[in-house]
Amino acid sequence: MTSCIAERHGTAWMYRRWGCRCPDAVAARRAHRNAGRTVSTDIDPVAVQRAIRGDLNQPLTLAERAAAVAQMTAAGCTSQLIADRLGIDQRTVVRHRARLRKIGALR
Ligand SMILES: [Zn+2]
Numbered sequence: 001m002t003s004c005i006a007e008r009h010g011t012a013w014m015y016r017r018w019g020c021r022c023p024d025a026v027a028a029r030r031a032h033r034n035a036g037r038t039v040s041t042d043i044d045p046v047a048v049q050r051a052i053r054g055d056l057n058q059p060l061t062l063a064e065r066a067a068a069v070a071q072m073t074a075a076g077c078t079s080q081l082i083a084d085r086l087g088i089d090q091r092t093v094v095r096h097r098a099r100l101r102k103i104g105a106l107r
Pocket residue numbers: 004005006008009010019020021022025
């Protein structure tokens with residue numbers, strides 16, 4: 001072990017979310033960066049699924065929130081339901097949807 005004081009270790013996600021600086025995490029983070037900076041690289045699908053089910057114990061990043069809005073919208077959820085489920089304002093949902101449509105992530 002290193003002197004890493006993060007709560008969770010070993011992946012690019014832990015690097016970003018928890019500040020892990022273990023060699024594995026640093027390498028994973030570098031691989032992610034080299035793969036290109038896209039929105040999806042910063043999304044933890046498990047956290048997104050949890051949020052969609054109404055478990056908000058793990059706060060979502062902006063990208064994850066957008067992913068959750070996209071998935072719930074695709075599933076036919078209303079903006080009010082999405083707002084309630086994700087614990088955000090309905091206007092935020094509308095904003096996310098507008099942006100997602102703009103980048104072609106949502107029809
Ligand atoms: Zn670590």
